[in-house]
Amino acid sequence: MTKKKELQVRAIKNGTVIDHIPAELLFKVINILELDKCPTSVTIGNNYKSDMLGKKGIIKISEKFFEDDEINKISLITPNAKLNIIRDYQVVEKRVVEAPNKVEGIVKCMNPKCITNVEEVYTKFKVVNPSPITLKCHYCEKITDEKNIRIK
Amino acid sequence: MDNKSLVSIDDYTKEEILEVLAKAAEFEKNPNSNMLEGKVVSSLFFEPSTRTRLSFETAISRMGGKIVGFTDASSSSTTKGETLNDTIKMVSNYSDLIVMRHPIEGSARYASEVSDVPVINAGDGANQHPTQTMLDLYSIQKTQGTLENLNIFMVGDLKYGRTVHSLLMALSHFNPTFHFIAPKELEIPRAYKIFMDKNNIKYQEHTEFNSIINDADILYMTRVQRERFADPLEYEKVKNVYILKNDMLKDTRDNLRILHPLPRVNEIAVDVDANPKAYYFEQALNGVFARQAIIAKALDL
Numbered sequence: 001m002t003k004k005k006e007l008q009v010r011a012i013k014n015g016t017v018i019d020h021i022p023a024e025l026l027f028k029v030i031n032i033l034e035l036d037k038c039p040t041s042v043t044i045g046n047n048y049k050s051d052m053l054g055k056k057g058i059i060k061i062s063e064k065f066f067e068d069d070e071i072n073k074i075s076l077i078t079p080n081a082k083l084n085i086i087r088d089y090q091v092v093e094k095r096v097v098e099a100p101n102k103v104e105g106i107v108k109c110m111n112p113k114c115i116t117n118v119e120e121v122y123t124k125f126k127v128v129n130p131s132p133i134t135l136k137c138h139y140c141e142k143i144t145d146e147k148n149i150r151i152k
Numbered sequence: 153m154d155n156k157s158l159v160s161i162d163d164y165t166k167e168e169i170l171e172v173l174a175k176a177a178e179f180e181k182n183p184n185s186n187m188l189e190g191k192v193v194s195s196l197f198f199e200p201s202t203r204t205r206l207s208f209e210t211a212i213s214r215m216g217g218k219i220v221g222f223t224d225a226s227s228s229s230t231t232k233g234e235t236l237n238d239t240i241k242m243v244s245n246y247s248d249l250i251v252m253r254h255p256i257e258g259s260a261r262y263a264s265e266v267s268d269v270p271v272i273n274a275g276d277g278a279n280q281h282p283t284q285t286m287l288d289l290y291s292i293q294k295t296q297g298t299l300e301n302l303n304i305f306m307v308g309d310l311k312y313g314r315t316v317h318s319l320l321m322a323l324s325h326f327n328p329t330f331h332f333i334a335p336k337e338l339e340i341p342r343a344y345k346i347f348m349d350k351n352n353i354k355y356q357e358h359t360e361f362n363s364i365i366n367d368a369d370i371l372y373m374t375r376v377q378r379e380r381f382a383d384p385l386e387y388e389k390v391k392n393v394y395i396l397k398n399d400m401l402k403d404t405r406d407n408l409r410i411l412h413p414l415p416r417v418n419e420i421a422v423d424v425d426a427n428p429k430a431y432y433f434e435q436a437l438n439g440v441f442a443r444q445a446i447i448a449k450a451l452d453l
């Protein structure tokens with residue numbers, strides 16, 4: 001088990017491996033991180049066996065080191081994802097994703113009467129509670145809680 | 153964002169609230185001026201609200217300003233499908249200040265970001281109505297001589313009443329003790345209880361509307377609306393419980409004043425109107441002075 005994981009992780013020379021993504025959320029994570037626009041090589045694997053998740057996905061991105069704001073966006077849907085930072089085939093750092101302080105442009109406000117659901121308005125939220133993640137809309141000031149988070 | 157805008161009562165600090173209230177007192181002494189001479193104020197009412205609109209237009213007129221705008225969306229270009237973004241961009245080119253009422257929540261914050269001139273929110277759906285809150289605060293300060301350490305009783309629909317929520321937030325600067333009197337279905341939302349617990353604000357909840365009001369400095373009445381109840385039977389049970397009658401006031405404090413954001417339906421019996429503790433009609437007049445002060449602040453006058 002450990003050996004296999006190391007193999008997966010070591011498959012890139014420099015970059016970031018995102019592990020422990022629930023299999024059904026893998027493509028959402030790809031969208032949120034806008035990996036379709038990533039110029040370096042991206043390897044995506046899905047439906048690996050996982051004791052914790054049943055089935056999990058892994059994304060390996062070469063030559064890419066995320067800023068906190070960038071990567072923490074995915075914690076909205078995958079609070080348990082793990083990051084492995086790879087340099088010269090070695091895992092030099094392991095991190096968990098953390099709830100961001102604010103969320104912009106990714107999530108839909110759950111209030112149907114909110115201006116962001118009526119006109120083309122870029123959504124903005126303050127994170128009022130990190131776990132379970134709770135968002136307060138900058139515009140209508142209503143709360144969008146974890147179970148109502150929908151990715152735009 | 154233009155920080156001169158007033159979208160939510162939270163946009164004002166405690167100091168700014170007190171500054172605006174002091175200004176309102178000056179306007180009450182001298183309501184007529186030329187402060188807005190040569191200035192154009194856009195009054196954009198995307199939904200009708202005669203009471204709020206007349207109060208604003210009186211405030212602007214007494215300061216010597218000119219008003220352009222519309223009184224409901226059917227006479228604006230939004231019926232032709234124009235976005236709020238485009239309307240605000242156009243109007244902010246014409247005027248020095250925008251007063252806006254809009255049924256969509258968050259529309260005022262959005263307008264304040266799109267506009268080059270300050271926006272005063274005259275109500276954005278169920279969200280915020282900060283000028284109402286300022287006139288409530290002005291009425292409380294004027295009748296009690298202070299905003300500090302008061303016993304504030306709020307009665308009726310505490311769940312959906314936006315005036316209740318904004319007033320609660322604003323008064324939280326002033327060490328209040330709150331008493332909330334409401335049916336279970338319309339109790340104060342959990343988010344506000346969490347806020348009060350976090351900020352060590354004292355509060356009690358009651359379902360009975362009776363002699364507990366004898367300790368009140370302010371009795372803030374609101375309407376219990378039929379359409380708020382999923383079950384019509386529940387409404388029938390409570391509809392007559394939260395009505396204030398004159399005989400309930402006989403052992404209340406001398407300084408007690410009764411406020412209501414108006415319009416009233418039947419939640420205050422007509423026999424209360426003659427009681428000197430009834431303050432809701434004066435409260436409405438205070439709205440003009442409070443709005444004059446808010447306008448002056450938005451324009452740095």
Ligand SMILES: [Zn+2]
Pocket residue numbers: 109110111114115116137138139140141142258
């Ligand atoms: Zn919203």
